[in-house]
Amino acid sequence: MGVSSEPRFAPASVTARPRTERASLLSPRIVMWLVAAVFALLTVPPLVTVVQRSLYTTDFIGEPGTFTLDNYKHLFTQGASLRVVGNSLTLAAGATVLALVVGGTLAWVVERTDARGRGVCRVAMLLALAMPYVLYAMSWILLLGPNGPVNQAARHWFGLGQVVKPYSLPVMIFVEGLVSAPLAFLLLAAVLRNMDPSLEECAQVSGAGVGKTLSRVSAPLVTPGGIAVAMLIFVRALEAFEVPAMVGLPGGVTVMTTRIYLGTQRQPPDYGGAGAYAVLLMVAVGVLLALSARITRRGAAYATVTGRGFRPHRIRLGRWRSLATALVWLFVLVGLVAPIGLLVWASVLPYYAAPGQIPTRLLTLHNYHAVLGQPALLGSITNTLLIGVCTATAVCLLTAGAGWFVARTRLRGRWVLEQLGGIPLVIPGIIMGLGVSAFYLQVPIAVYGTIWIFVLAFVARYLPYGMRYTGSGLVQIGRELEEAAVMSGAKPGRTFARIVLPLLMPSLAAAWIFVFLVAGKELSMSVLLSSPDTQVMAVSLFDLFNNGQITQSAAFGVVWTLGLGVCVALLSVIARRARIEIQG
Amino acid sequence: MTGPRTLRAIIGAVSAVTLGILTAGCGQTGASAAKKVAEVAQYTKADRTNMLIAGAKKEKRLVWYTTVITNQIAQPLANAFHRKYPFITVQLYRGDSGTVAQKMIQEYRTRSYRVDLIDGTSTSAMLQRTGFLQPFRSPELASYPAQFKDPSGYWGAELLYYMVLARNTKLVPSGQTPRTYQDLLDPKWKGKLAWSTSSGSGAPTFVGNILTSMGQARGTAYLHQLAGQGIHNVNSSGRSVLDQVVAGQFPLALQVFNDQVDFSKAAGAPVDWVPLQPVTGQVSRISLAARAPHPDAAMLFLDFMFSKEGQQIVRQRGGIPASPQVEALRPTLKPGPGRFTADYIQDRAATQLSHWSDVYQQLFVQGG
DSSP: OOOOOOOOOOOOOHOOOHHHHHSSSTTHHHHHHHHHHHHHHHHHHHHHHHHHHTEEEETTTEEEEEESSHHHHHHHHHHHHHHHHHHHHHHHHHHHHHHOOOHHHHHHHHHBBOOOOHHHHHHHHHHHHHHHHHHHHHHHHHHHTTTSSSHHHHHHHOOSSOOOOSSSSSHHHHHHHHHHHHHHHHHHHHHHHTOOOOOEEEEEETTOOOOOOOIIIHHHHHHHHHHHHHHHHHHHHHHHHHIIIIGGGTTOOOOOHHHHHHHSSSSSSOHHHHHHHHHHHHHHHHHHHHHHHHHHHHGGGGGGOOOSSOOOOOBBOGGGGHHHHHHHHHHHIIIIHHHHHHHHHHHSSSSSOOOTTSGGOOOOOOHHHHTTTHHHHHHHHHHHHHHHHHHHHHHHHHHHHHHHHHOOOOTHHHHHHHHHHHHGGGHHHHHHHHHHHHHHSOOTEEEEETTTTHHHHHHHHHHHHHHHHHHHHTSHHHHHHHHHHHTOOOOOHIIIIIHHHHHHHHHHHHHHHHHOOOHHHHOOHHHOOTTBBBBBBHHHHHHHHTTTTTHHHHHHHHHHHHHHHHHHHHHHHHHHHHTTOOOO | OOHHHHHHHHHHHHHHHHHHHHHTTTTTOEEEEEEEEHHHHHHHHHTHHHOOOOOOOHHHHEEEEESIIIIIIHHHHHHHHHHHTTTTTEEEEEEOHHHHHHHHHHHHHHHOOOSSEEEOOOOOOOHTTOOOOEEOOOGGGSSSSSGBBBBSSSSSEEEEEEEEEEEEEETGGGOOOOSSSSGGGGGTTTTTTTEOOOOSSHHHHHHHHHHHHHHHHHHHHHHHHHHHTTEESSSSOOOHHHHHTTTTOOSSEEEEEEHHHHHHHTTTTEEEEEOSSEEEEEEEEEETTTTTTTHHHHHHHOOOOOOOHEEEHHHHTEEEEOTTTTTTTTTTGGTTSSSOOEEEEEEHHHHHHHHHHHHHHHSSSBTO
């Protein structure tokens, strides 16, 4: 990494040419404050609205009524809320453990051993990461449902009743763990890759076996990084909405995010109760993120990256090699082939039934006709694409500017940008949806019920991602080029447009692709922002599935998966051309 | 690309868009629009129909947020209306009572007045207090019994529903079917029951029916026992719960519409219904929006809906007409001929639905 040293001084233009700049309406200072104002308008209102609503009663049309602390009193005195919080923690802890075990094992196999199928595993993980959670949850419900292949097999071969209860906490943990595994894999793989293998070599040379090397040398080395990854996955599982809503709610298992959702679905909506849960959840997320940041900082003491170059050395597994390879293929089967396969199967059925229960002559493409013939569903595809493009572009534009102000100038108050850009980290999607929808219902700006309210919420939510991409991108660009431009008489705006932006392009493109993909599959915000006239794909699928139109939702899911495949392929070609690396 | 100029252009564009957004929210027509709706809705003189037709010719459109199943009844009604008045196009949006009510409330809160007519079992109860409804008078309601029209004109009955138990006939043979509420507590039905979470017609109304018919104490005790049966909460309409019974995902479903069961049965689906006594009787009620953009067309539609002509279409499509002049296609769908008694919960629903929803959430949604 070409990391330049911390900036000691600002480009001359910003400090040394005050007279001409002051005359211009567009001095860097003013532009910076404009960007800060946009950041503030995006991130502050939803946060303030949620807190405000938690402190007020809600009248019968959903407007705030009178000040009250009852919402918090209920939260802390009702046995039900204890169960909700307990469910959230159990789900998050269980899913984190499963994700770390699955993702960690495979990361170790791929990065540190000589098992076969390592490339396959990497590709499978990337594909699984791109899969929308709604699709994933849906196919697992079908796999484990009362009529699904797992229970059918148990009934058929072992004469058992229903062995798996699909709408239950264990299944939620299982599915959430599986959807989090790819992220655990990618993050842990990075940790393992940065580890100095010479230490392991020493252990092996000194006569330690694979097991002992792992437990005495590798494990302690990856612990700090591992803990940070674990906390991140725990936080994401706490914030998760798709799996709890689709797997948990029908079985009556409520977690904090779905409790917030239920509050908004009541008539009149219970914004107060939902707001109290939201504040509690944000505090929890904030505390966890702060802790994990501290651990990561302290983890620097473990110095897994050293100045010495290291050659990739792989542990010879010997007789365990085929087991490791089998694990890779098991993941490909369970994590990818089974859910997608079942989706394809369900999409050609006249009515839903497990494989083997229906004569093949009844298979039909009718569901595809039905899905592609529905203007509302086609509309949701256009909306999703439009929202994705607008969101990604806005995030990139805003954070390119903001990142530059933070990293390259010494303007007073630039920390404001950093702080504002970080706020959304503690606002889980469902709360962002709650805050944005409640805010724009209260103020007379006509964005409610249009697709622009999605863009407002999404841009706010994804600002931190953009900041991370542009921040790390800028760090890698030497300052000399900008200084040269300034010396040659370019004004700051021109320097930014002609020098910084082109150099930053690879990072921006990566950010754009990432935000576009994430925005396209997101449900937790969309479910509260969509109105009957403005549907997006995730919400359409969620509704179709809830309506019991299983075969049609499967067809829609297959169409989506194909589209996503094309998108990912196209973007990765573009990315490779431009030499961009897309990181989680 | 010159930097400052580009930036200036960008900022100019952003400001323009912001201003555009800000001004789009204003400029809504004010009180005069509402006054016009009230005048049309309350007009009773002899030239009423001609006046409505003249007005509707200018309005051309009609927007109806409905809870009535689209392909079964709502669309056929809209089509018949369009045949009668070809100059009016009916635009439908279908959702559950809570959904359509919330849609209208949110639109009115953001001052976007699109809807003319809105219906549902509990929609008018939810909306009446908001001031978003306009009382109306339709001569066609004259023959309707008092329980099927609002004394102040906030709603009139479109059609009736009776909420029953549905069974998949392949999974649950007739002999084993539960016949009473007590039968539902049999351990063999654990995990086999499903219902809709819809507040206007699903689980909360079941709770209301039990609390009313059994009394507060006995009803609560019963519901506690029923909660142990692990009923599946389907976050959707009764119609889709029924579809899942047809598909075999659930053997039994509570609180589904008996006319919809018969509609599916007639199409060959393996499904039948059983009335658990007393059956929850529901009235689907249609109301006029206070700021209806097409009041004349809306009033014409209301007249049509309540008339013999409109009610005949409800009947033909297997719905249960509200008009006393039109009998149901299968009389057994109604109390009396159907050998069941019904308890109409509408009056209590207006005040107690929120309480029933709370009880439902506490008992049947873990950690509600």
